[in-house]
Amino acid sequence: VKRSSQPTIRDVALRAHVSPGTVSRVMRGHRGVAQETRRRVLAAICALGYTPDSAATRLSTGRSLVIGVVVPLSTRPSVSERLNGVVKSLAESSYDLVIHNVETADQRTRCFQNLPRRRDADGLLFISLAPRDAEVQALVESRVPVVLIDADPPALVAVSRVVVDDKAGGHSATRHLVGLGHRRIGFLGDAVDDAFGLTSSRDRYRGYLRALREAGIPPRPQDCATGEHSRAEAHALALRLLGRAGRPTALVAASDTQAVGAWEAARELGLRVPEDVSLVGYDDIEIAQVLGLTTVRQPLQHSGRRGAELLLQRLRDPGAAAVREVLPTELVERRTTAPPQGA
Amino acid sequence: VKRSSQPTIRDVALRAHVSPGTVSRVMRGHRGVAQETRRRVLAAICALGYTPDSAATRLSTGRSLVIGVVVPLSTRPSVSERLNGVVKSLAESSYDLVIHNVETADQRTRCFQNLPRRRDADGLLFISLAPRDAEVQALVESRVPVVLIDADPPALVAVSRVVVDDKAGGHSATRHLVGLGHRRIGFLGDAVDDAFGLTSSRDRYRGYLRALREAGIPPRPQDCATGEHSRAEAHALALRLLGRAGRPTALVAASDTQAVGAWEAARELGLRVPEDVSLVGYDDIEIAQVLGLTTVRQPLQHSGRRGAELLLQRLRDPGAAAVREVLPTELVERRTTAPPQGA
DNA sequence: ATGAAAGCGCTAACAG
DNA sequence: CTGTTAGCGCTTTCAT
Numbered sequence: 001v002k003r004s005s006q007p008t009i010r011d012v013a014l015r016a017h018v019s020p021g022t023v024s025r026v027m028r029g030h031r032g033v034a035q036e037t038r039r040r041v042l043a044a045i046c047a048l049g050y051t052p053d054s055a056a057t058r059l060s061t062g063r064s065l066v067i068g069v070v071v072p073l074s075t076r077p078s079v080s081e082r083l084n085g086v087v088k089s090l091a092e093s094s095y096d097l098v099i100h101n102v103e104t105a106d107q108r109t110r111c112f113q114n115l116p117r118r119r120d121a122d123g124l125l126f127i128s129l130a131p132r133d134a135e136v137q138a139l140v141e142s143r144v145p146v147v148l149i150d151a152d153p154p155a156l157v158a159v160s161r162v163v164v165d166d167k168a169g170g171h172s173a174t175r176h177l178v179g180l181g182h183r184r185i186g187f188l189g190d191a192v193d194d195a196f197g198l199t200s201s202r203d204r205y206r207g208y209l210r211a212l213r214e215a216g217i218p219p220r221p222q223d224c225a226t227g228e229h230s231r232a233e234a235h236a237l238a239l240r241l242l243g244r245a246g247r248p249t250a251l252v253a254a255s256d257t258q259a260v261g262a263w264e265a266a267r268e269l270g271l272r273v274p275e276d277v278s279l280v281g282y283d284d285i286e287i288a289q290v291l292g293l294t295t296v297r298q299p300l301q302h303s304g305r306r307g308a309e310l311l312l313q314r315l316r317d318p319g320a321a322a323v324r325e326v327l328p329t330e331l332v333e334r335r336t337t338a339p340p341q342g343a
Numbered sequence: 344v345k346r347s348s349q350p351t352i353r354d355v356a357l358r359a360h361v362s363p364g365t366v367s368r369v370m371r372g373h374r375g376v377a378q379e380t381r382r383r384v385l386a387a388i389c390a391l392g393y394t395p396d397s398a399a400t401r402l403s404t405g406r407s408l409v410i411g412v413v414v415p416l417s418t419r420p421s422v423s424e425r426l427n428g429v430v431k432s433l434a435e436s437s438y439d440l441v442i443h444n445v446e447t448a449d450q451r452t453r454c455f456q457n458l459p460r461r462r463d464a465d466g467l468l469f470i471s472l473a474p475r476d477a478e479v480q481a482l483v484e485s486r487v488p489v490v491l492i493d494a495d496p497p498a499l500v501a502v503s504r505v506v507v508d509d510k511a512g513g514h515s516a517t518r519h520l521v522g523l524g525h526r527r528i529g530f531l532g533d534a535v536d537d538a539f540g541l542t543s544s545r546d547r548y549r550g551y552l553r554a555l556r557e558a559g560i561p562p563r564p565q566d567c568a569t570g571e572h573s574r575a576e577a578h579a580l581a582l583r584l585l586g587r588a589g590r591p592t593a594l595v596a597a598s599d600t601q602a603v604g605a606w607e608a609a610r611e612l613g614l615r616v617p618e619d620v621s622l623v624g625y626d627d628i629e630i631a632q633v634l635g636l637t638t639v640r641q642p643l644q645h646s647g648r649r650g651a652e653l654l655l656q657r658l659r660d661p662g663a664a665a666v667r668e669v670l671p672t673e674l675v676e677r678r679t680t681a682p683p684q685g686a
Numbered sequence: 687a688t689g690a691a692a693g694c695g696c697t698a699a700c701a702g
Numbered sequence: 703c704t705g706t707t708a709g710c711g712c713t714t715t716c717a718t
Contacts, residue, residue: 006462006486008711019689024713034687054463055407056711058398059694066441073427077629080423084416087444096441096463098409101430119349120397120439143349231629260633286420287630290574290603351695362705367697377703399695402710 007048016044027052066096067311068121070111072129072196073101076229076257078283078300079128082149085304086125093312095122102129108196109135116142123311125149127304130197131156145314149307152199152324160314162306162325166200169296169329170207170252173280176294176331177250178215181339182278185212186223186241186248188234188258201226201254204282208252223248234261242269242277249277249340256281256288256295263291263336274338284332292335299327350391359387370395409439410654411464413454415472415539416444419572419600421626421643422471425492428647429468436655438465445472451539452478459485466654468492470647473540474499488657492650495542495667503657505649505668509543512639512672513550513595516623519637519674520593521558524682525621528555529566529584529591531577531601544569544597547625551595566591577604585612585620592620592683599624599631599638606634606679617681627675635678642670 009027013020018041025033026041033041044050058064067090071083083099090097098121102108112135115124123145130151131139139146139159148161177185187208190201205224212219222244225237234253241247242265253259259281263273271277281288284297306325314320352370356363361380368376369384376384387393401407410433414426426442433440441464445451455478458467466488473494474482482489482502491504520528530551533544548567555562565587568580577596584590585608596602602624606616614620624631627640649668657663 006460009713010711020712021690021714022688025688028713032687037687049460051457051461053402053711054461055398055401056694057713059396059402059696060711060713062694064398073430080427084423087416087442088446091444091446091450098439098441099430101434103431103434107434114394117349117392118394118397231633264633286574287633290607290630290634352697353695363696364698364706365704368704371697375703380703396695399710400697402712403695403697405710 006053007050009050009052012041012044012048012050015048016040062119064120064122065094066098066121067123067125067308068098068100068115069125069127070100070102070115070129071127072103072108074103075128075196076255077285078150078255081285081300082127082304082307085301085306086127086149086308087304088301089305089308090312093308095312102196113138116144116146119143123147123315125307125311126151127307128196128198128200130199132197145311145318147307147311147314149303150198150200153197158322160310160323160325162303162310162327164200164298164303164327164329166203166329167207167210169282169298170204170254171211172207172329172331173204173252173282173296174208174211175214176280176333176337177252177278178211178217180250180278180337182248182250183217183340184220184223184246184248184250185217186220186225186251187254188224188237188241188251188262189226189254190229191226201229204252204254220248229255229257231257231261231264234258235265236261238262238265239269242266242271247277250279250337251277252280252282254282256283256285256293259293259295259336260287260291263293274336275341278337278340280337288332288334294334294337295332297330297332303327349396350393352393352395354391355384355387355393358391359383405462407463407465408437409441409464410466410468410651411441411443411458412468412470413443413445413458413472414470415446415451417446418471418539419598420628421493421598421641424628424643425470425647425650428644428649429470429492429651430647431644432648432651433655438655445539456481459487459489462486466490466658468650468654469494470650471539471541471543473542475540488654488661490650490654490657492646493541493543496540501665503653503666503668505646505653505670507543507641507646507670507672509546509672510550510553512625512641513547513597514554515550515672515674516547516595516625516639517551517554518557519623519676519680520595520621521554521560523593523621523680525591525593526560526683527563527566527589527591527593528560529563529568529594530597531567531580531584531594531605532569532597533572534569544572547595547597563591572598572600574600574604574607577601578608579604581605581608582611585609585614590620593622593680594620595623595625597625599626599628599636602636602638602679603630603634606636617679618684621680621683623680631675631677637677637680638675640673640675646670 281295624638
């Protein structure tokens, strides 16, 4: 097995007139190496441009120095944002980040079932992906620490997670509209059988329902619609919701993407926003700022950052207990909400 | 060195009553294994839930099965899009993708200098990052194949790349405005000393200049401005450009992000788009669609996908020559361009 | 404080 | 067709 020969630890040892063991000790910063020896070794390392072979290090230490992150990339922009947070907070760590994209049910299963039992990663991060019942077991038995970002499966108390208080978010969006005087408030969200097992839309819906209840407003199923998470789908749904007589005077959407779809539908129907219909989104991605969309801001990047930090912490102290960190939301009032016309 | 013991190849061998070598042959699909033996081995693998240790495989084969991708993530949305393309096209390959984010000059140097000489990756992808002179050498001597996405350093003919014809893009944006009757057309782009060494803005500017020249319009430096690539900066710059008497009647921006900044500035100045000022962007990211921004579409995801494919190909056939693939742009007319008021 | 040696788990000659 | 063997490059006892 011959190979393009970069300098190995042996070469360094030879040049510094020490044994490979000593070079290793120097590289890993072990104490108990004479000042002078260390100097010689360092000089040799430097002269040779030696850099240790990571495969060999991994094999002999049993640690991979990689963190795996599983993301359903193309489902929604918020996932990329969270991932960015992860990437940034891992940049200065000693871990490599390997990405596993999940688009199909098949990939999804592979990631949940196999990744946790392999020793390819020292830790795993799952973004906006909740394990199904069948997958829970694999996570529980995982040989590596796992932390979930934007997923909150009740069956998995032993797994750390960072979540956003979606019920509170949905509630405050709705509360805002109620406060403005709206009585017919619709909801536009994700289909419940969402392929990725997320509960965020459902939780926001629950918050919405609670706000309605608190205001003494009976829920109107005909003002609610759910579908695949996309602007186009939201557009189609909103066309239906807003195209009827007795249409809602306001819509709370489960995401900015969907709110934008609704906004396009409104424009298409000749409805002015916010005069004829108020719109509130969720996430506060850039497009919301540009459009002046009233929305519920959630700390997207921050959730990724915190998830990574939790994992790092767990890697440092394997004995630590599971943590459930919930991040707050904040209502950002902009130009798509106003009192209803008749009010 | 004791460790959490997953089954090893030895366990499988024992159970199947064969030698580890044979198990290895089966795992790697080598031919020359008796039907019956293979069956027994497979059964043992399956029964034990054996999965090979990647560190060991890497060490003994000398291949890492990883592809490294270097990205300046937070500089611009287009980078994420390209990265998505890479991720998707690598999902079904046998390679792991490890991400190296670049935010600081320091990280940048590390990536250019060290990554290519290490054996941690079998191939390297650089997105929207051009090597400086000092870094070129390291790339030329790289022990692993490299492909550049959205960077086109002339000094590096030996390195494959996929680029977009930015000159043509800048030209067609400008040509469109000229065709509409504009004579005073400004340009809003990135500062030339861009920390990442990109030439895209400069190339678009050149295309812009050529279109002006072809139309017999003398360039007006006072109608051009460059700065850091961000909406806020573009906003500030556009305020200056459009706030003057004798302001341009149209602006070509080096990106949608910057066009949006200009659009905000126009609105702030009480200028209507497109009646008072026409705007054309570049990229065609989602926000352009929503806003109805006329723009030059470039195949963002596709560039990532192609880059990955080129690299994979190179990995398959190490002898292949460097390729320079240029992707086309396309002008998308929407609602932010119109003939100038006076025309 | 340092050297020698025994692996880590797998692959790839080389025999047979 | 299959077993045996010698590493891959590094880390880590165990001696000294």
